[in-house]
Amino acid sequence: MTIPQEGSKFNQRKQVALIIETSNEYARGILRGVRKYIRENSNWSIFIEEYSRDNTSDFTWLKQWDGDGILARIENKRIAKSVNNTGLPIVDLSAFRLLPKIPFVETDDYSIVKLASEHFLERGFRNFAFIGNSRFNWSKNRHHHFCNFTKEFGFPFFDYDLFLSQHDSRIDERDELVKWLLSLPRPIAIMAAYDNIGLQILEACRFAKIAVPEEVAVIGVDNDTLITELSDPPLSSITPNTIKTGYNAALILEQLMNGTEIKQIENLIEPVGIATRQSSDVLAIDDPLVAKALHYIRDNAFNNIKVNDLLKVTPLSRRALEHRFIKYIGRTPHEEITVIKIKKVKELLLETDLTIANIGEIANFSNTEYLSVLFKKETGLTPSEYRKKNKT
Structure with missing residues (x-):
């Protein structure tokens, strides 16, 4: 094995260009993910160029730039041509797919x-x-x-x-x-x-x-x-999940710069969830009894409620309530309670470092084993697998 001399290109910090706009939250989130990757795994020297997503930006600097790789939101033909002409490893962060043969990382x-x-x-x-x-x-x-x-x-x-x-x-x-x-x-x-x-x-x-x-x-x-x-x-x-988008793009670029062949061109990242605010926080249901039951579920889903508790707040039989639920939301009351609790578990898995046992307590599952079985039934993954797949 040949040991590179001190000061050689091998030992130098990799020079990476970020052609990513900073004018919107999505792009800034990607940059936070890149920063997280660099802090945890690598020693890159970053060159970031503010640019416009239209065709007015000037990329002639790339002709003289002595770099090792590029992370870019390739959103027009000028950017595509400029980065492609460098011959450097590139990872795309745009849905336009103007360079279809290079790896890209995008939201799902x-x-x-x-x-x-x-x-x-x-x-x-x-x-x-x-x-x-x-x-x-x-x-x-x-x-x-x-x-x-x-x-x-x-x-x-x-x-x-x-x-x-x-x-x-x-x-x-x-x-x-x-x-x-x-x-x-x-x-x-x-x-x-x-x-x-x-x-x-x-x-x-x-x-x-x-x-x-x-x-x-x-x-x-x-x-x-x-x-x-x-x-x-x-x-x-x-x-x-812009943090994971930027992080994974940086990881793939690192592999490309190290000479690793990347076989998976498409890399889609699932969202974290929904931030529910007033613009959609309403129940548009004609049946007042179903609406009342749904309000009760959302207010009490983590208090170990059962379907029998719903029968106490609505003058309906269990069969009638289930029939109306299926008609209006496509699920039984029991299934709706489960959906609300599983959503909470997903949120806690991605946004906290709590143990599975602690998350189960917050969402009021009787035990961790039951939570894991139910979670896998709903998502196809165990809670640990879901966290590993979706959290950086």
């Missing part, structure tokens, strides 16, 4: 939409809409999956594309969106492709005098708290 849009769909279905909605921007692949992916989920249940689906409805005036865009919203059946659940669009929807609802969330419930994606908590009412949003 199917899982994001599944969370949104379940969130709305649990609240009893039967009309659904999606508002996106077809300029972006991730928006088109989310539109496709949300449409499919809705049609699978046989519910009406409506959509609106902001890219095709652009105007010279922001006011004209808002007014056109207001007209579209007023044409929809209500109550209706609307998924926004990302939080900025969610903010536009809530603004349009105010101008249209549409009550949120009673008439229109809205959920966004990215959980950009600056936007979600500035909006009126506060916007519910799906939280992508």
